[in-house]
Amino acid sequence: MAVVFYLNDSQKPDGHTVYDFMKKLQDWILENLEFTVSVGIGSETQTLGNIPQCYAEAKVHLSYKPVFGLGSLIGIRDVHAKTEGRIFPHLQSVRTLVKSFRTDDGQWQNHMISLFQALKKGRFSQGDINQITNYLIYHLNKELMEMTGEAQELWATEYKPVLEALVEHSEKLEEWHERLVMLLSELEPRVRAARCARNNHELICQVKAYIETHYFDPDLSLNRISDQYEMNPRYLSKLFKEEFGEKFIDYLLRIRLEEAQRLLLKTDLPVHNIAERVGYVHVISFHRAFKNGLGVPPGDFRKKTEVKSNG
Structure with a gap:
C-alpha cells in the first residue's frame, strides 16, 4: 500500500507529521488486527513531478526491514543513523549480489567474493552475520517469488529453509561463505533450467x-x-x-x-x-x-x- 500525504501551509515539512500519523496507525493495527505493518517513508517534495522519486525512496527504505525489524518506521533519518553501523554499509552489496543472481548475468560469484572480503576486514559478531543472511534471504525471496511457479516452489520448499538454517549454524565467516556459495551454486542451474523450460x-x-x-x-x-x-x-x-x-x-x-x-x-x-x-x-x-x-x-x-x- 502506498500513501501520499498532503501537508497544508501550517504543517512544516519536517517529517514528524508523517511519522506520528503512521505510528498511530501501526499502534491501532497492532491492537486490533493480527498482523504488523512496516513503513518506508520517502522524502518531502514541493512538486507533483517528484512523487515517483519519493515513492522509490520509500521502497528502498522499506527494503531495510530485515535490519530494522518487523513493525518498523524507516525514513532517511533512520537510514542515516545506521550508515556508520557495522553491517549497514554492506547491505547494498547484498542487493547487488541478489539482483545479479536473479538476472543470471554470470557475476554473482564475483559479488559474493567482494562481499566476503569486505566482511573479513571487519570484526563481525554472530548476530551481525545473521542479520546479513536474513537480509539476503529477504531479497532472494522477493526476487525468486516473482519468477515461474517451478522456480518459486524450488526456492520456497528446498532452498529457503536451508538458508534459514544457515543463520543458526554458521559460527565462522569462512564457513558461512563456503556454505552460501555452495547453496547458490546448486540453485543457479536449477533456476536456469526452470527458465529455459518456458517457451518465451x-x-x-x-x-x-x-x-x-x-x-x-x-x-x-x-x-x-x-x-x-x-x-x-x-x-x-x-x-x-x-x-x-x-x-x-x-x-x-x-x-x-x-x-x-x-x-x-x-x-x-x-x-x-x-x-x-x-x-x-x-x-x-x-x-x-x-x-x-x-x-x-x-x-x-x-x-x-x-x-x-x-x-
Whole structure:
C-alpha cells in the first residue's frame, strides 16, 4: 500500500507529521488486527513531478526491514543513523549480489567474493552475520517469488529453509561463505533450467540482448521492440519483469546510466555528448534522469569522483 500525504501551509515539512500519523496507525493495527505493518517513508517534495522519486525512496527504505525489524518506521533519518553501523554499509552489496543472481548475468560469484572480503576486514559478531543472511534471504525471496511457479516452489520448499538454517549454524565467516556459495551454486542451474523450460525464455533473452546493443538509440521503446518481435507491449513487459525482475523501462534506464557513468569517469567528453551517446536527444532530460538515478547531476558526479581520486 502506498500513501501520499498532503501537508497544508501550517504543517512544516519536517517529517514528524508523517511519522506520528503512521505510528498511530501501526499502534491501532497492532491492537486490533493480527498482523504488523512496516513503513518506508520517502522524502518531502514541493512538486507533483517528484512523487515517483519519493515513492522509490520509500521502497528502498522499506527494503531495510530485515535490519530494522518487523513493525518498523524507516525514513532517511533512520537510514542515516545506521550508515556508520557495522553491517549497514554492506547491505547494498547484498542487493547487488541478489539482483545479479536473479538476472543470471554470470557475476554473482564475483559479488559474493567482494562481499566476503569486505566482511573479513571487519570484526563481525554472530548476530551481525545473521542479520546479513536474513537480509539476503529477504531479497532472494522477493526476487525468486516473482519468477515461474517451478522456480518459486524450488526456492520456497528446498532452498529457503536451508538458508534459514544457515543463520543458526554458521559460527565462522569462512564457513558461512563456503556454505552460501555452495547453496547458490546448486540453485543457479536449477533456476536456469526452470527458465529455459518456458517457451518465451529465449525470446525474452533476445529482447534483453537487443536493449544492450541498441540502448543508444533515442527511439528505442517498448512499443518499437514489441512491433519488431510481434508481441503485445503489455504482455512483453509482463514477461520481461517475470524473467529479470525489472521493468523494461527501468532496465533500459539502468543500462544507459551505467554507460553514462563509465563515460564520465573514463573520458573527457562533454556531458551533452555523453547524453547523445546513451540515447538522449535533449541534455536536460539526461540531467534529470541521471540526478534521479544517482542523486547528483552528471557534472557533479564527475567532479566528486575526480576529487576522491586525487585525494
